[in-house]
Amino acid sequence: MANIVRIPITNVYMHGDYTGRIMVGAKKTPLNVILDTGSSALAVDGHKYAPDLGGGDAPTQLAQTDSYGDGSSWSGAVLKTTVAAGTGSSVAALAGTNVAVAYEASSDMFGAADGILGLAYAPLDDAYQMPEPTWPKRYTAAQITSQGAAATIQPYLTQLAGAGVVSDRVAFYTLRSFVHEGGGANDPWNQGWMILGGGEESTDLYTGTFQIAKVLSDDWYNTNLKAIKVGGSAVHVPARPQQGMPSNSIVDSGTNSLNLGPKLLNAVISKFNASQQALLKASILEGNLVSVSDLGDLSTWPSLTFVLQGLAADVSLTVTAKNYWQVDAQKVGAAMTALSQGSDGLAILGLPLMNGYFTIFDGEADGGRGTINFAPIKTP
Numbered sequence: 001m002a003n004i005v006r007i008p009i010t011n012v013y014m015h016g017d018y019t020g021r022i023m024v025g026a027k028k029t030p031l032n033v034i035l036d037t038g039s040s041a042l043a044v045d046g047h048k049y050a051p052d053l054g055g056g057d058a059p060t061q062l063a064q065t066d067s068y069g070d071g072s073s074w075s076g077a078v079l080k081t082t083v084a085a086g087t088g089s090s091v092a093a094l095a096g097t098n099v100a101v102a103y104e105a106s107s108d109m110f111g112a113a114d115g116i117l118g119l120a121y122a123p124l125d126d127a128y129q130m131p132e133p134t135w136p137k138r139y140t141a142a143q144i145t146s147q148g149a150a151a152t153i154q155p156y157l158t159q160l161a162g163a164g165v166v167s168d169r170v171a172f173y174t175l176r177s178f179v180h181e182g183g184g185a186n187d188p189w190n191q192g193w194m195i196l197g198g199g200e201e202s203t204d205l206y207t208g209t210f211q212i213a214k215v216l217s218d219d220w221y222n223t224n225l226k227a228i229k230v231g232g233s234a235v236h237v238p239a240r241p242q243q244g245m246p247s248n249s250i251v252d253s254g255t256n257s258l259n260l261g262p263k264l265l266n267a268v269i270s271k272f273n274a275s276q277q278a279l280l281k282a283s284i285l286e287g288n289l290v291s292v293s294d295l296g297d298l299s300t301w302p303s304l305t306f307v308l309q310g311l312a313a314d315v316s317l318t319v320t321a322k323n324y325w326q327v328d329a330q331k332v333g334a335a336m337t338a339l340s341q342g343s344d345g346l347a348i349l350g351l352p353l354m355n356g357y358f359t360i361f362d363g364e365a366d367g368g369r370g371t372i373n374f375a376p377i378k379t380p
Helices: 141-147 156-162 262-269 274-284
Strands: 005-014 017-024 029-036 042-045 058-067 073-087 090-105 115-118 126-129 149-152 169-173 191-196 211-214 225-230 233-236 249-251 258-260 304-308 315-319 325-327 334-337 339-341 347-349 357-362 371-376
Touching: 005 029, 005 073, 005 090, 017 191, 029 042, 042 073, 058 090, 058 141, 073 141, 090 156, 126 141, 211 315, 225 262, 233 262, 258 262, 262 274, 262 339, 274 334, 274 339
Parallel strands: 029 115, 042 090, 249 347, 258 339
Antiparallel strands: 005 017, 005 191, 017 029, 017 073, 042 115, 058 073, 058 126, 073 090, 126 149, 169 191, 169 357, 211 371, 225 233, 225 304, 258 347, 304 315, 325 334, 357 371
C-alpha cells in the first residue's frame, strides 16, 4: 500500500512562496525546495549540493535548462540519486530519482531556498540528451539547446507513483500569500502542510465537502475560468487562452498572487467602489504598500468568487478580502494586495485562491488528466 506523507512547509525562505524540506543523496543532505505545481523539474542549487559520484550519485547524458514566468532561470546536469521527503515513520524515499544540479542560475532563481520541486506533469519536464555525461562537464545553457536532442524525463511525483511509494497526488494547506511580519518562522500563519499521496484523510485541515475542478490538459494544472464575481457583480472571462496555452487559466502553488491580464484585471477593479479602486491601483499598478488603517474594516470589502468548470458542475471558489489583501506584509501595519497584472488570455490562480481552501492536486483522477479538489480550510 502506498504511503501518505505529511511534510511541514513554510513561506519564510521565499517571502511568500512555500518551501518544504527534502533529503538528497547518500548523505541525506537537507534542502529546502520551492513547491511549484506550475512546473515539473526537480532542481537543486549546485552551490548547496555537491554531487558525490563515489557515494551513489550517478551521472547521465541529460541536461536541463528551465525558465519561469518571473524571468528566473537555471541550467544543470541531471543525475540519478536518492531523494527522501518526510520524517520519522512517514517518509517517501526513492533511489534513482531524476535530480538536476543547477550550476548556472539567475540571481533571483532560488533566493534563500535550495532548489525547486516541480509538481506538475511530465510534458513540462523537458531535458536534452547530450553527446557525453553532463557532470562534471557543465554544458552552458546555449550549448544545451544547440547541441542536445530534445527529451523528457519523469518528474519526482511520477517516479514515486510508478514505484508504488505514494500515489500521484499532492495536497496543500496554506494560510498566507506573503510572509506575516512580526511572527517569523514560528508564526503559524507562515507555516503549512504538503501531503504527498493523500488529502481527504487530513480532516484536521479542512471542513465540509470538496468541490472538484476539471483539469483540461495534463501539462500544467490547466483550468477553464468562466467568470470572476466581485460581490454580486460578475465579470465574464473569455475562453480563448493565451497563445501556446491549452486553457485560459492555471492553478499554481508557485505564484503568490491572483495574476490576471490587463483587460480582465481592469474589469475586476471597476466593480469596486471609487475609494477601493484607488487603494487597489496604488498597490497593484504603483507597487505601494497601503496602511492597514486605510483599508478600514476588510469585512466591508466584497469577496471575489472564481467560477471554474467542474468535473460535474461549476466550481465557485471564494477569495475573501483578508486573502486578496495581505495585512502585515513587508512590515507590521502595512498591507499588499495579492492581485497582480499579467498577460491577457491567461489567469494564474496562485496562493490567494488556495489560502482559503485545502487543495488537492490529483494527477490520477479523470483518466490521468487530473482534477483539483477544494474544501474550506480550518484556520488556527
